[in-house]
Amino acid sequence: xxxxxxxxxxGFLQKALLTSIMxxxxxxxxxxxxxxxxxxxxxxxxxxxxxxxxxxxxxxxINFFFGAVFSGVITAIAIGFVTQNSRIKHxxxxxxxxxxxFAAGIIIITMLKSSTDLYHILFGNVLAVRxxxxxxxxxxxVVILAAVYLFYKELLVTSFDETMGAAxxxxxxxxxxxxxxxxxxxxxxxxxxxxxxxxVAMLITPAAAAYLLTDRLWVxxxxxxxxxxxxxxxxxxxxxxxxxxxxxxxxMAATAIFILTFLFSPKHGxxxxxxxxxxxxxxxx
Amino acid sequence: xxxxxxxxxxxxxxxxxxxxxxxxxxxxxxxxxxxIIGPNGAGKSTFLKAMLNLIPRDxxxxxxxxxxxxxxxxxxxxxxxxxxxxxxxxxxxxxxxxIGTYPNLKLFKRPKKKDKEWAMECLRRVGMEEFSKRQxxxxxxxxxxxxxxxxxxxxxxxxxxxxxxFVGVDVTSEETIVRILKELCSQGKTVIVVHHDLSxxxxxxxxxxxxxxxxxxxxSVQEVFQTEIIEKxxxxxxxxxxxxxx
Numbered sequence: 001x002x003x004x005x006x007x008x009x010x011g012f013l014q015k016a017l018l019t020s021i022m023x024x025x026x027x028x029x030x031x032x033x034x035x036x037x038x039x040x041x042x043x044x045x046x047x048x049x050x051x052x053x054x055x056x057x058x059x060x061x062i063n064f065f066f067g068a069v070f071s072g073v074i075t076a077i078a079i080g081f082v083t084q085n086s087r088i089k090h091x092x093x094x095x096x097x098x099x100x101x102f103a104a105g106i107i108i109i110t111m112l113k114s115s116t117d118l119y120h121i122l123f124g125n126v127l128a129v130r131x132x133x134x135x136x137x138x139x140x141x142v143v144i145l146a147a148v149y150l151f152y153k154e155l156l157v158t159s160f161d162e163t164m165g166a167a168x169x170x171x172x173x174x175x176x177x178x179x180x181x182x183x184x185x186x187x188x189x190x191x192x193x194x195x196x197x198x199x200v201a202m203l204i205t206p207a208a209a210a211y212l213l214t215d216r217l218w219v220x221x222x223x224x225x226x227x228x229x230x231x232x233x234x235x236x237x238x239x240x241x242x243x244x245x246x247x248x249x250x251x252m253a254a255t256a257i258f259i260l261t262f263l264f265s266p267k268h269g270x271x272x273x274x275x276x277x278x279x280x281x282x283x284x285x
Numbered sequence: 286x287x288x289x290x291x292x293x294x295x296x297x298x299x300x301x302x303x304x305x306x307x308x309x310x311x312x313x314x315x316x317x318x319x320x321i322i323g324p325n326g327a328g329k330s331t332f333l334k335a336m337l338n339l340i341p342r343d344x345x346x347x348x349x350x351x352x353x354x355x356x357x358x359x360x361x362x363x364x365x366x367x368x369x370x371x372x373x374x375x376x377x378x379x380x381x382x383x384i385g386t387y388p389n390l391k392l393f394k395r396p397k398k399k400d401k402e403w404a405m406e407c408l409r410r411v412g413m414e415e416f417s418k419r420q421x422x423x424x425x426x427x428x429x430x431x432x433x434x435x436x437x438x439x440x441x442x443x444x445x446x447x448x449x450x451f452v453g454v455d456v457t458s459e460e461t462i463v464r465i466l467k468e469l470c471s472q473g474k475t476v477i478v479v480h481h482d483l484s485x486x487x488x489x490x491x492x493x494x495x496x497x498x499x500x501x502x503x504x505s506v507q508e509v510f511q512t513e514i515i516e517k518x519x520x521x522x523x524x525x526x527x528x529x530x531x
Contacts, residue, residue, distance in 0.1 A: 036374060153387050153395070160374050160384070166339050167363035168388035168440070169355070215375045215420035 003237050013240065016126045016193075019134050020236050020250065022141045023193045023202065024228030029148055030186045031207030031228075032221050033179055036159045040204045041091055042079070045098035046180060047187040047199035049075035051105025054121060054191070059112055065136055065188050072184030075101050076177060124195030124247035126236065133192055140189040144182050148221070155179070156217060193232070194247035205254040206231060209261040212268045227257050288351030290315040290444060290475035291336070296345030298328070298335045305331045307499040309345075313477070313492065315443075318470045320480045320490035324519050327497040329479045330366070330448055336477075337363060337446060349444060359388045362442035364433045366449050372422035378432050379417040382408055385439025407435040412461055427458025434462055445469060445476045452481070463489055486510070 007013050034043045053071030057064040075097050082093040109118045120128070148155065157165040158175050166172045183203075190199045210223035235250025242249075263270050291313040298306040305328040313319055321329045334340045336347055338354045349357045362385070382404040386396050396404075408414045411431040416424060421432065430450055437445055445466070451459055466476050470491075480486060486493060486506070493509040495502035501518040502509040509515075 036371075038371075150393050153390065156376075157384055157387055160376060160381075161365060161370060163334075163339060163365050163369060164363055164384070164436075167337050167358070167361060167446075169358035211375065215377060216380070217375050220375050 003241060006240065012127060012129070015129045015131065015134050016240075016246070017233070017236055019129045019137050020126055020193045020232035020246070021229050022134075022137045023190045024206070024230070024232040025225040026137075026141050026144050026186045026189050026228075027199070027202035028206045028210070028224035028226070028228035029221055030144060030179075030182050031203035031205075032210065032217070032224050033148075033155055033159055034183065035204050035207045035211060036217075037179075040200070041094050042076075042180075043183060043203045044200040045079065045094045046072045046076060046183050047190075047196055047203070048098045049101035050184060050187050050191075051102050051121070051196055052108055053105075055105050055108035055112060058117075059108070063136070064191075065140075065185075068188040068191070069181065069184050071101060071105075072187065073177065073181055076180040076184075080176075120195070121191060122195050122197050123245050124191070124193050124198070126193045126239065126246035129192050137189045140185045144185060147178075147182060151175075151178075152218075194250055195245075198247045198251045201251040201254060202228065202231070205251070205258050209254075209258040212261045212265040215267075227254065231257060288348070289313060290317070290350060291477070292348045293336065294346040296332070296335060296347065297343045298331055298340065299343055304498060306335060306496075309496070309500045311494065311500065311503045313475060315475050316470050316473045317492050318466055318476045318478070318490050319492040319494060320478050320486050321494045321496060322480050322483060322486055322518075323496035323501070325481070327518070329481075329496055332494075332496060333446055333448055333477070333479050337361065339363075357443075359440075360443040362437035362440040362445045364430075364437050364445070364447040364450060367426060367429060367433075367452060370429075370433075372429065374421065376421055377417065378413065378419050378421055378424070379404055379408065381421050381432055382435045382439050385436040388440055404435075404439050407438040408432070410438060410465065411435045425455060425458075426453035427455040430454050431458050431461060434465060438465070443474055445474060447476070447478045449479050449481060451485075483515070 007017055031043070034040060050068035050072045053067035053069070054064045056071075057067030079093050079097045082088055082097065083090045106118065109121070154165070154170055154175055158170060158172050162172050186203065187196070187199050190202055194202050206227035207220070207224040209227050210220045213223055214220050231254035232250055234253035236246060238244060238249040238253070239246035261269065266272060289312045293312070294310050296306060296309045309332065321332060323329050331340065335342045338347075347354055350360065354361075379401070383396050383401060385407065386400040386404060390396060390400070405414060405417065408417055411434055413428060413431050413435060416428065421429060424432065434450070450462055454462070466478070469476055478490070480489070487510050490506055492504065493502065493506055494500070495509050495514060495518045497518045502514040
């Protein structure tokens with residue numbers, strides 16, 4: 001258990017561990033709403049779209065949090081605008097807007113900085129997390145958890161039956177952009193741990209595994225966070241021990257958990273379904 | 286003077302310049318069970334949604350209980366078409382009905398024990414209490430529709446708007462739903478139902494709105510259910526109409 005010893009010994013590893021645990025929780029919680037609203041692609045888009053914001057923040061020497069939220073939300077609005085005002089379908093609009101934002105981000109960053117920085121932003125480098133980054137992640141985590149706790153009713157209604165929500169007077173458009181803002185903040189929090197390219201996996205994979213394990217939203221949220229934490233810790237272990245990119249190992253850990261639930265989930269798992277079908281067929285013979 | 290439950294003046298709705306609902310004006314008094322009927326593509330659902338400000342309208346004025354829709358939202362219950370709902374959503378039957386209490390809960394407030402009891406009571410009224418712990422996707426179409434009616438009941442509304450509640454619904458569920466809608470009307474509530482099936486329209490409703498983009502007929506079932514009026518709404522589909530004996 002060299003890993004545990006190393007965690008006790010090295011401050012950088014403690015920071016990495018704490019940050020990745022927080023990221024697991026944040027992404028798990030936000031991810032539940034993302035997958036239930038059928039917005040996985042949107043999650044991917046917004047996470048890529050923070051890149052120009054991050055780049056511009058570097059340029060002006062401000063905290064990248066502000067730039068990232070700004071460019072994420074602007075992209076979400078642009079996607080919505082194109083969908084609502086033309087015959088272009090939603091997924092096409094998403095594809096156009098996020099690649100544009102991402103491309104712009106790459107250009108700005110390569111003009112400003114070395115390619116190493118770009119590499120770290122894209123793929124994450126959790127072992128280089130500074131104390132200030134950790135505090136930002138904690139702050140984002142507190143804001144997101146508080147928001148989901150306080151607006152749970154509204155998020156539940158608009159995810160389940162948006163028209164009913166609108167019918168009784170909820171500002172459904174505003175709630176959509178509110179969730180997009182939470183999504184952007186979650187992305188920023190995950191930037192150093194898993195990197196922009198793989199954030200979407202942290203958002204949807206643990207949530208999807210949780211979705212296969214329960215029929216209650218609040219249980220799903222807790223399970224998704226738990227699976228997020230587990231993936232982060234396992235991923236960090238492999239990243240540290242075998243000197244691999246942390247984003248990649250964390251995502252692989254999440255995927256492994258997803259595959260297990262997909263196969264063996266008690267009610268919605270593949271194995272269970274197969275057994276049920278077989279039993280049914282046998283009873284008909 | 287008591288206000289009409291629903292009054293619509295010159296309602297006009299279009300999608301990107303294509304007219305969906307043209308110049309509809311009518312007034313519905315409280316205690317009526319009103320069917321909106323008309324051929325496919327007549328704009329029935331659009332009309333319903335436009336009444337509730339769920340889609341933008343080009344012009345027209347809508348008053349519910351003498352007020353604007355915005356002012357009386359909490360007195361309106363809306364039941365969507367069944368295929369607008371994600372039935373795999375992780376929610377139990379009881380929790381789905383409990384959502385009906387949300388409009389009357391303040392921001393940041395959670396449903397309490399008495400809200401849960403009330404939701405259960407509404408489930409009992411539609412005969413679904415034994416399914417309260419099931420996930421909503423495990424129910425049949427008719428049961429799902431009854432659960433959504435229970436949710437509407439939980440809202441303690443004055444007006445109920447239902448979009449095609451009888452599609453893919455078994456006979457028992459259909460009877461339960463009709464019975465409850467009639468009860469609501471006898472309590473002075475107003476119920477507006479989009480309905481596609483002419484054959485049962487005269488048993489279910491006491492007023493009909495016959496729509497084919499424009500208002501073809503409005504009034505009591507006896508007034509509207511006349512061959513020439515129906516023919517005008519259904520035009521080409523009239524051969525089929527004769528077969529079912531209208």
